[in-house]
Amino acid sequence: MIPTLLVALSLAWLYGATLQGLLTEWVSSADASYGIVLVAVAFVVVWRRRELFSRAYDPHDNPIPGLVVLLAGLGLFLIGQMAADVFLTRISFVVAASGALWFLAGARATRTVASPLFFLLMAIPLPALVINAVTLPLQLVASRIGEATLMATGISVFRDGNLLELPSTTLEIADACSGLRSIVSLTAIGGLLAWSERSWPRRLALVAAGVPIAIVINGLRITVTGLACELWSPRAAADPWHTISGWLTFVVSVMLLIQLQRALSTSKRATWDFDPVRA
């Protein structure tokens, strides 16, 4: 217990400022707040697998792979510090923690907590470079989908970039409407679902399927908003109706993802408590 506490304290001391900044971003940014949920899920999974971890604990395992991962994580940390790259520094925390775990507890024990470590990795917000690069294309894609579907329903619409000119109002597909939040959240849910699968191709398919589903559903969400504006009132584009419609469309996305998992699962489905040691 004391050695584990010592290593944990050392990690906390090294990554104190990094974790503090991460927590601040989770709390303050609506784009990154999903990280809190993922961390909570990771803790729940770790707690449920504590018995498996104890059984798989092997301090006499080959230390070389874990040592390599640990040193790679620390190297990433130093590179991130020198380059002032927040994303790299945050990523290095998960890598270093995984390496330390592997080095101290062995490969089998590390596998039991691989999914929480993966959730922690997903909880790290995307770097601003990526967000800035994908936001505008996502906005335009969502605008095009909304334009096409609105025209298919017989409503005249004129798209000017990311603006949809409707007879009664103008819808702006702003940065926050790009669908990036849905993509990130749905991908995370795909990751959660994937861990109940045993096949790696199915896991990857579930994680990757979150992206197109989120993009299409976000375009349809804009369509629904435009329809509501025309048929009901432009007030439909304001809260609380708009938040409710966004939430409902995301629920539809999750149901689609679950249906996809059902379609892909042909063999006996695993549970989150399956024993990866025996698997």
Added chain:
Amino acid sequence: MIHRSRVVFTVGALAVASAAAATIPWQTWKPVTACLLCGAQDSGEAVVVTPTDAERGIGSGSGNSYARSSASTYKPDAVSTPTADSNGASGRSSSSRAAAAPRGWQPWGSSSEASRFASAGFSGPSAPQGGLWRLMSLHPHHGSGTAASATGHTVVTHAPSPAVNRPVKNPPAPHNSTPPSSNSGSSSGSPGASGTTGTPTASSGDSGSASGDTGSPMAGVPPTDPFHEHQTPPPDPFHGPGFDPGAPAGHPGSIGGGGGLGGGKVSAAPEPGSMLLLSTGVLGIFGILRKRRLI
């Protein structure tokens, strides 16, 4: 034993990484001048004109040529001490006053006002030294050259400065003071009475321009300050009260109101927060898995 050595090694590696990270030399970029307008450095300090600087700047007449001080050319050495210039250095105070600006050129700061007033107010014999400011000034000039005393020296009287830290932007004062008088307070040889009659205005500290303008329109907003025009935004003819060209007739309270491009307001369509979305999904998955008795 192996486990303990691994723990020691891990803690040691983390400590080495911490030490290495601590020795990384951080270099922070510090601009020479953070604000081009006020010249304030990025240290957050306010632009402060001390009475001593003002007095030294206005009272001195040692400027050889008008040097418009900019943020990058200001040198404290340019501030000279008041000296008795027998060459009739009236009006040269503009250069020295400008040089007394602590942070260089300030378009609406007190020092620039002082420069204008000084040059416009009593720069008669030294037009080349303050002529540009004089031509740019919309303020009626008061008795050029009359500020020179009998001895030929520039005699400047300062109003009592109420505060050391003056506001950078002078608030407009109501024009309820006495009407402007031509040559009012031109202080022809009697500077002692100038600038001491009224309440201290925003420019009172600078009104040591020997003009004694208290009570004139210059007591409030200097009319020569072109930057005050921007304090009041121009009226928007398209968004006046009760006029919304984009609002459709059938939706009086509509949020978006654009009938055409650029008309009316635009409704953004943001997504809900990612935490709400993911929480929904996680709860749904937990519910489904529990229903299937998988967890």
